[in-house]
Each structure stands twice: as C-alpha cells, then as structure tokens.
Amino acid sequence: MDQCQHCLDINRRTFLGRGIAGLGLLGLNALINPRLFAADASHGVINPLHHPAKAKRIIFLYQAGGPSHLETFDNKPKLREMNGKGMPESFTKGQQIAQLQGKTLTCFGPQHEFRRFGKSGQEMCELFTHMGGVADDICIVRSMWTEQINHDPAHTIMNTGSIIAGRPSMGSWVFYGLGAEAQDLPGFVVLLSQGRGGQMQPIAARQWSAGLLPSKFQGVKLNSIGDPVLYIQNPQGINAAIQRESITAINALNSAEYAAVKDPEIQTRIAQYEMAFKMQTSVPGLVDMSNEPKQVLEMYGAQPGDGSFASNCLLARRLAERGVRFIQLYHRDWDHHGGVKTGVALKAEEVDKPTAALIADLKQRGMLDDTLVIWGGEFGRTPMSQGGDGRDHHIKGFSFLLAGGGIKGGITYGSTDELGYAAEENPVSVHDFHATMLHLLGVDHKRLAVKFQGLDVRLTGISGDVVKDILV
Amino acid sequence: MRIEEDKRTPQQKAAVAAHFEWASPEALPELIQVANLEKESALLDAAIPRVVVSEATTPTETRVLGRGNWMDESGEIVQPAVPAFLGKLDTGNERATRLDLANWLISPRNPLTARVFVNRMWRQFFGIGLTKSLDDFGSQGEWPTHPELLDWLAAEFMHPEWQAQGTHPWDVRHLIRTIVTSATYRQSSLATPELEESDPDNRLLSRQTRFRVDAEVVRDVALSVSGLLEEKFGGPSARPYEPDGYLAAMNFPKREYSASHGEDLYRRGIYTFWQRSFLHPSLLTFDAPTREECTINRVNSNTPLQALVLLNDPIYVEAARVFAQNILKRGRSLAVKPTLSEQIDWAFLRAVDRPPTLAERRILSDLHAKSLAEFRQAPADAERLIHEGETPAPGDLKPADLAAMTMVARAILNMHETITRN
Numbered sequence: 001m002d003q004c005q006h007c008l009d010i011n012r013r014t015f016l017g018r019g020i021a022g023l024g025l026l027g028l029n030a031l032i033n034p035r036l037f038a039a040d041a042s043h044g045v046i047n048p049l050h051h052p053a054k055a056k057r058i059i060f061l062y063q064a065g066g067p068s069h070l071e072t073f074d075n076k077p078k079l080r081e082m083n084g085k086g087m088p089e090s091f092t093k094g095q096q097i098a099q100l101q102g103k104t105l106t107c108f109g110p111q112h113e114f115r116r117f118g119k120s121g122q123e124m125c126e127l128f129t130h131m132g133g134v135a136d137d138i139c140i141v142r143s144m145w146t147e148q149i150n151h152d153p154a155h156t157i158m159n160t161g162s163i164i165a166g167r168p169s170m171g172s173w174v175f176y177g178l179g180a181e182a183q184d185l186p187g188f189v190v191l192l193s194q195g196r197g198g199q200m201q202p203i204a205a206r207q208w209s210a211g212l213l214p215s216k217f218q219g220v221k222l223n224s225i226g227d228p229v230l231y232i233q234n235p236q237g238i239n240a241a242i243q244r245e246s247i248t249a250i251n252a253l254n255s256a257e258y259a260a261v262k263d264p265e266i267q268t269r270i271a272q273y274e275m276a277f278k279m280q281t282s283v284p285g286l287v288d289m290s291n292e293p294k295q296v297l298e299m300y301g302a303q304p305g306d307g308s309f310a311s312n313c314l315l316a317r318r319l320a321e322r323g324v325r326f327i328q329l330y331h332r333d334w335d336h337h338g339g340v341k342t343g344v345a346l347k348a349e350e351v352d353k354p355t356a357a358l359i360a361d362l363k364q365r366g367m368l369d370d371t372l373v374i375w376g377g378e379f380g381r382t383p384m385s386q387g388g389d390g391r392d393h394h395i396k397g398f399s400f401l402l403a404g405g406g407i408k409g410g411i412t413y414g415s416t417d418e419l420g421y422a423a424e425e426n427p428v429s430v431h432d433f434h435a436t437m438l439h440l441l442g443v444d445h446k447r448l449a450v451k452f453q454g455l456d457v458r459l460t461g462i463s464g465d466v467v468k469d470i471l472v
Numbered sequence: 473m474r475i476e477e478d479k480r481t482p483q484q485k486a487a488v489a490a491h492f493e494w495a496s497p498e499a500l501p502e503l504i505q506v507a508n509l510e511k512e513s514a515l516l517d518a519a520i521p522r523v524v525v526s527e528a529t530t531p532t533e534t535r536v537l538g539r540g541n542w543m544d545e546s547g548e549i550v551q552p553a554v555p556a557f558l559g560k561l562d563t564g565n566e567r568a569t570r571l572d573l574a575n576w577l578i579s580p581r582n583p584l585t586a587r588v589f590v591n592r593m594w595r596q597f598f599g600i601g602l603t604k605s606l607d608d609f610g611s612q613g614e615w616p617t618h619p620e621l622l623d624w625l626a627a628e629f630m631h632p633e634w635q636a637q638g639t640h641p642w643d644v645r646h647l648i649r650t651i652v653t654s655a656t657y658r659q660s661s662l663a664t665p666e667l668e669e670s671d672p673d674n675r676l677l678s679r680q681t682r683f684r685v686d687a688e689v690v691r692d693v694a695l696s697v698s699g700l701l702e703e704k705f706g707g708p709s710a711r712p713y714e715p716d717g718y719l720a721a722m723n724f725p726k727r728e729y730s731a732s733h734g735e736d737l738y739r740r741g742i743y744t745f746w747q748r749s750f751l752h753p754s755l756l757t758f759d760a761p762t763r764e765e766c767t768i769n770r771v772n773s774n775t776p777l778q779a780l781v782l783l784n785d786p787i788y789v790e791a792a793r794v795f796a797q798n799i800l801k802r803g804r805s806l807a808v809k810p811t812l813s814e815q816i817d818w819a820f821l822r823a824v825d826r827p828p829t830l831a832e833r834r835i836l837s838d839l840h841a842k843s844l845a846e847f848r849q850a851p852a853d854a855e856r857l858i859h860e861g862e863t864p865a866p867g868d869l870k871p872a873d874l875a876a877m878t879m880v881a882r883a884i885l886n887m888h889e890t891i892t893r894n
Contacts, residue, residue: 166765192721202723204749206764214771215759223717229777230715230753231784237857237875242846246783246879249839250886256832257889261662263682268774269888276779332721454612 043179046443053442054406054472055372056181058174059316059327061355062374063347064155065201065334066398068381068391069420070110071344072125073399074142076420079383080109087384091421098149098393099337100386107419108385111341120410127348130356134403136410137359137368139470141400143414143423146379146430149393151201151335154378159207161434161459168211169219170434171326173459176210176217177448178441181323184278185286186220188326189319191312195333197346203330212452219328222315228287232280247277286318300357313354317361320371334377338390359403372405372440383420396422400433406440406472413470431464439466531567557610558584578630578642584609586626590647591616594625595769597651599681599893600673606768617675625650661894684772685893687758688741694788694885695738697823698795700863702735709745710736712752713786713861719750737787737862754781782886790861792882793874795819800869800877812837816880823884836880844876 070076087105112125117132122140124132131138148154153163160167168176171188180187190208194200208219222228234243251270258266289297289304292314297303302310309331316327331351336343355375362368380398381391397416403409414426435445438459445464449456475484493503536547552568554561554576561568561576577585588609595601602622605613616622629647632639639646651657661680674681685693691712695701711732719727727747731737744752751762757777761767782788799819803810810818816836820828828836847854854875858865865874884890 164765200723203721205721205751206749206762209762209764211765214773215756216773216775220777226717227715229780230718231777231780233784235784235786235789235857236860237853237855239846239850239853242843242879243783245839245842246883246886247779249835249883252835253832253883254888256829256835257887261682262665262668265682265684265774266888269779272774272776273779273886275776276783279776279780330721454608454610 043181044175044177046177046448049178049442050444050447051439051442053440054370055404055440056370057320057323057325057327058171058372058374058405058437058441059320059358060171060329060374061313061316061351061358061376062158062328062330063334063351063377064203064330064332065151065199065336065377066154066379066381066393067334067347067377068336068340068344069142069397069399069416070381070383070391071112071340072128073123073140073401074397074416074420075114075123075125076110076383076416076418078418079107079420082107082419083109087419091417091419092384095396096149097382100382100384100392103386105384107383108391112344118410122410122412125344125348127345128352130353131401134356134359134363137363137403138409139402139407140412141402141414141428141433141467141470142397142412142416143425143427144376144380144398144400144430144433145423145427146395146398149379149395151378151393152204154393154395155203155207157430158378160211161431161461161464165206166209166211167457168213168217168459169206169208170437170459171208171219171328172210172213172217173448174326174438174441174443176213177438177443178325180325182325184275184282185319185322185324187324188217188219189324189328190219190221191315191327191329192221193307193309193312193329193331195309195331195347195350197333197343199333199335199343201332201335203332207330208328212450212457219326222283222287228283229279232283234280243280244277247273282322286322287315289314289318296361299361301353308354309350310354310357313358317358317365317367320362320367321365336381336390337392338387340381340389340391362404368404370405372407372437373403374400374437375402376400394421397424400428402470408470408472411470413467426467426469428467429463431460432467434459435464436467436470440471580630583623583626583630586630586642587622590625590629591622592768593644593647593651594622597648597657598674598677599683600675618677680894682892682894684758684774684888684891686770687755687760688744690758690782690891691741691744691754691787693891694782694791695740697885697890698791698881699798700738700791700794701740702738704735704739707743710739710743711745712737712754714752718753719747722750733862754785754787757781779886782891783882786860788885789857789878789882790863792885793858793860793865793878794863795881795885796874796877797866797869799881800874801866812840815877816840819881819884824887824889836883839883840876840880843879844872847872847875 070079085107087107092105110125112127114123115126115132116123117129118135120136122132122135122138124135124140126132146154146157148157148163156165156167157163159169159171161170171190175187188208192203205221208221210216210218220229223230227233234240238246251273254266254270254273257263258270289302289311292304296314300310300314302308302314304311309329312329312331316329319327331347333350334343334347359368359373362371362373376399380394382394384392386392397420414428415424416422417424438445438448445458445460445466449458451457473488480488493500534550535545536550538544538547552561552573554573559582561572563569563572576582588606591601591603592606595606601616602618603609603614603616625647628634628650629642631641632643632646634650636646656677657680659678659680661682663674663679667678671678684690692701711729713731714729719729727750741755744755746752746763748763751760756762757775758781759770759773761770799815802815802818813833816833817827820826820832820836847857851871854871857875857878858871865871
C-alpha cells in the first residue's frame, strides 16, 4: 500500500519532497533529502538504487512503423535463395498474420546486400555504412519478438509493457524511479520526426503518457518546429521584463498566502513558477543550434529548425548533456507494405548518418559510457512478400540495436531461423528488453512497482529476464 | 351522439368533431392552435432517433478463455453471475439477465453500491474519500475513517429519512445537499500548527480540505472571474484555442484543428472537445485524464507546465484583459472615480472572495506602476497585448492603461488561491 501512496495520492508532503525532485530543483530537494548527494542515490523513488548503475540516461531512437529486419540487420541468404518460392508451411502454420491473411505466402529475399563492418565484423545491410562505422560500439540483437501485430497496440506494449492503454510508458517509469538531473528541463522528453516516404502511421500521445503515475512524469513533447514546448513563449506584447515582474508579483502574492495558511503546496507552486520562467529561457536556448560548430551540424546532417531526425539526434545529445533522463525520438515512416527496397533505402538516407553521428559524438564527449542508446521499432516485417515488393507486419522475430551504457559493443546476440521468420536462438521478449534496460539503470525491474486496482503494476508485468550476455 | 365516445368508429368521431367546429366558431383559434401543435409534435416525433433493441433468443455461449486466447474454444462454459465473493444473483434457477444484475445492484440487501457512490461524492467535496481507496472496498482497500458516517450516508442515499420531504430513493441531489449543508463541510480550511502536526491529511475532518480545483474548473474560474464565461447549457462540444500543429502526429484522417468562434470559445471546460489520445493541452496539464482508462481518482499535480499555461495560453491572457476592462470600466461614471487601490480591491475580492491585505495590494499596485511605465514606452506592445483573443478591445480605454491593468488581472488569475478550493 505504501508504494501506492507514493504516487497516487494528493499528499502534499509528497509533492514538496518529490514534486520538485520530479523536475529537478536539486538545491531545494537536497535540502530536504541530503541523501541525494550519495553516489548510489537517485532523485526518484528508487533511493538508493538497487545496484550500481551503468547507464544514467537513455536515448531511444524509435523507428516507428516496423522496420524490416531483413533489409537492415538480419541477413538471410537462404531466404534470398528461396526468393519467389512458396513459404514452407512449417514456418507459418497456425501463426498470426496481418494483411497477408488468406493469401499465398511467397518467400521474398533481402532486397539489399549485406556486408561486414568494423573490427568485430558485424554484418549489416550495406545501406547503413555510417552505422557500420560504429559497428564496434553496437550490440545487434537479432532475436526480438513481440505480441502485437498492429501498430498502435505494438507501440503500446513496446512502451508500457502492456497492451492495455493507461499503463505508464517506460520513460515515465524511469523518470518516476530515478527522477531527473536536469535543473530546468523535464525528465522525459519526446521528439517526433517524419520521413519523406509518406508511410505516416499515427503516434498517440499515450505512448509517452504517465498512465497511472502522476501526470508530472509524462513525457514532454518538444516540438521541432514552432514553439518547442507548448506555451513557452510570452504572450504577444509581453516582454521578458514584464514577464519577470509578473512572476515576481505572483510569487510574492503566493508567499503572502503561504505566510497566512502554511500550505506547503503553495511553496511548490512558487518553485514551479520560478522553474517555468527558467524554462522560458533555457528551452529556446536548447533548441537553438546556431551555436553548434559547422562540422557538428555536418556530422549529423542536421539543418537547424528543419525538424528532421538528424536535427532531433543532435537535440538528443544536447538534452542528454543537460541531464534529461529519458529522451525518446520517434521517426515515422517504416511501414513498408509495398516498395520495401526503395523505402528502406530512403530511411537509411534519413537515419544512418545521424544515428552513427550521435553514437560517435557521445563517445568523443565521454558520454557513451553512461548513456544507453537504443534503436528499434514496434515489430519487424515478414520474410514473405506482400504485393510482390513489400512486407507485412511481423512479430515473431526482428532486430534491435543497443549501444553504450553498459552494453558490450561489437557483438551480435540471438538469431532468427534460416528464413528470418521466428527468433530461434536466445529470444528476447519486450519484457526482457525492459528488464535489461532497467537493470543498466541500477533498477531491479521486479521492485519498480505501484499498486493499482489491487495489482502490483510493473513495466515488465509478470515476466522478463535481464539479458546478461550482452552486458559489459 | 347516442353512441358512447369510446365505441365510435373513426368516421363517427370525425363527424362529431366537424359538427363541433361548425357549432362553436368561437373555438376556432384554439382548434387551429391544436392542429398546429399536433403537426409540430408529429415532426418532432419523427426527428427523435429510435433505439433498436434486439434480444437474442438463444443466449451466446460464453467460455473461459485460457490466457485470453480467443481462438481457444476448449475452456469451461460459464453462466452470467456476479463474482462469487459478492454473493449470488437471486434468479431461482433461471439464467441471470441484465435486469437481475440491475436489481441486485440496488437491492436493499446490497449496501456496496451506495457506499461506493457516497464515498466518491465525499471525495468531490473533501478532496479525499472517507476511505481513500475509491475503487477497492475489499480486503485490500483502506478501512474507512468514519465507518458509521459512511453507512449512514449510504442508507440515507438509498432511502432518505432525514429532511426527506421532496426526495426519493437514490436521490443524488439529496445526498449533495446533505453533505454541503453539514457543519463539517462548512468549516474553514485554516489549520493550527497542532492540527497540521496531529492530522496533516485532515482525515479526521476537523477542518475543510484545501485542494487545487480540477482542470476544467481552472478554466471556468478564469473565465467566470473575468466575465467571459458563457454559461450556455448542453449542445455540441466547443473548441477553445489550441496551439497549431498539436494534432500533427495523428493520421487516418489527418486532423486539422480550427478553434470555435464567438460564445463557444468561452464555454465551460466540460464542453471542451475531447480528442482521444490528444486531449487539449491545457486540460492535460492540469491532470484531466485522457479517458483511455477509467479514472476514479485524478491525481493533483503541481508543475511548471501549469504555470506556463496560466501565464501564456491565449485564453488566460484574453481573460485577464477582459477582466481588466471590467475593472477599469467599473464606477467610471461616478462623480468620484475609483482609485487604483479600490480597483485592485474589487478585482481581488471578485477572484478570491476576500479583500487583499495591505501587502498584497502593494504588490499589485507596484506591478501596475512598472507595467504602465513599460507599456507607455512601448505602445505597440500594449496594442498587441490587448488584441489577444477574439473579444474586441474597447476603443474607449487607453491601450497602455488597459495593458497595465491586464498585468494586474493576470497576476490575480495566476494566484494559487484563485485556483484552490479552500
């Protein structure tokens, strides 16, 4: 019950202690809780950490729509060989299928060549040459599988560990568990970009919702075009001086009320108005990339203000530097029911260089050691063709990339069967992935739970094992 | 006429009516009125949508689905029932129907429904239920702080006895009246340090509880205090101002948002259009749930984003400006015009139902002086500020004066006390 009260009540003391911690007023919070200065401490409810953390923050480069593993990181020569032949029924019998239901199932070989990269000789599709350049820092997991075959529920389980809408997203769990380090930014930030291919599956705000956790743990979507945070700009006609005067006056009025009624919630309100004013200065500065050196912009392929995945990758680094705990980028446009060959090539143009640049940039700044970078989508795509040149949704096997933050680089973990249909060796479930991610952050996934409707709700539900073999 | 009325054929009825029309010309206007009303009534009747209810003749077979697998048809066949720990439906040996469930829910022998309901009502008025666990009255729920009170209220709700005239069983209005006219409800929320120490969460109800009002009400308070609120009842949802591109991540179809115009911009928060999964950002910021999951107990957070909404969302800026117009126009025709202090006092009283202290008045008059100086130097800024929102700016107030008073009004609307139920 106690754990439940942590998060679900309107207990004011909780807000003073944690509400501010939630958005990282370290000074004030440390005053209340001196333990925060301890090495194994966090700013959230997991305090101290369950074990020493390898990663302090996470950048999840979410490839929305379902990237084909067969044109990215999982080469299947046998499938190429069987191109055009019937898909053996032994693979598909009784399996769930999306749009190919009732159709003749035909093998469809990888549409691009693969080659080996780096000292480790990791095998990757040749379209991803830049990512190949950091192959020795990357762990390729080829044996991911999920339970949901349509986009929205598949996103939901990937983000929340459940297909039931209303559970907290992983970013909210991490923010709730560990708090934020940022002084003037939210602990969980979301960035969206669109591909040029037009496969624009929608993304619901539920994917970064705090669900049953207090709403302050929800992801804050930074808009890459227009105001980065909603209502961050002063209203028309109000300059910075008047805004400052107004906030000073509001806080003075609130202080007067506090003196009269001694409600600690008022102190929190005062702190939040100060924080809001700081954000009004810091957030525009954060997204203003004009002070980034030209070679850095070129390295990412970013043009400030274009709202591209490249710009968002650079922004992710800037957010990581400023202490944001969980940074999630969504790049939409991977839903290649048709034209998978040109589609993936277009995606490679958009994501290959910036992904590699982000990993290299973090590394050269010494941040890759404690930043976990994740690259992957909600599911993979069928080894069978759809309409002759596309692939359908596929849940039995797909690939994820992990780098930094306590992950062994230059290795490939797990595999699918010879036709790339199902995860065969060392299958990794979504819950296993979540358990591993939390483990790297110093959190035991079984002990990060809240009581809700009589259940201990966890990101990993009732399953999930840490994938130890890929850890340093 | 010798035939009794209920035995006449339609032709006979028509003949009698025709004779009556001929014999009583003075009734003609009423007859025409009746005919017109009958015509309207028929039109109205035709416009009412009909609900088609079909009843299955043979009930569908329902099976337990092992691990939720709907393709597995080998599970045990089950009959309609309530969970075993809640007793049994009284149906003889018949298969239970929805009516049985309804009767069971409100049976005098089932106190649970009424207890749960009155506890939720109590939460509305005291910020916390008599038991905190609004959704769990079982062994994992919290034991109520005042079990006798919970029981008495539940019994009173099911069958009113106290001041019961004009009430009826399950009368929500009676329940609310009983709660809000109680001495407990009408207490002050001021606590002594001893009380804060011994009963910090006010579970013993020796005072009233203080809480920030719900998202919709935050909006209503600003609109109502400023004089902008449109109190129209019912009708289609309203679309307040919303930042451009807020729905850009949606598809099938792509959503283009355009705000309402006129009175719909100023309607109560409960009428705000509810875009599932992309709820209006101002409501979301103040903890309105996205409705993807049944939410019994809204959390009540206190974040910097809330400050940004109250400071910068155009509707709150417009509300502050219209509030300022009303402050400035009040008493203008009097021989002795109100002083700035009197204007501030009136505005403050209007927002929080008490006059400001000396210190509070000073804070606001200082803000006024500084803002006035700024806006006199930058008249273009004043113009832009007072043209925020659809309400036309009045031509008979100096822009700098209105802009400066808008800053005072905005500060008042941003006070913690303004959005707090004391």
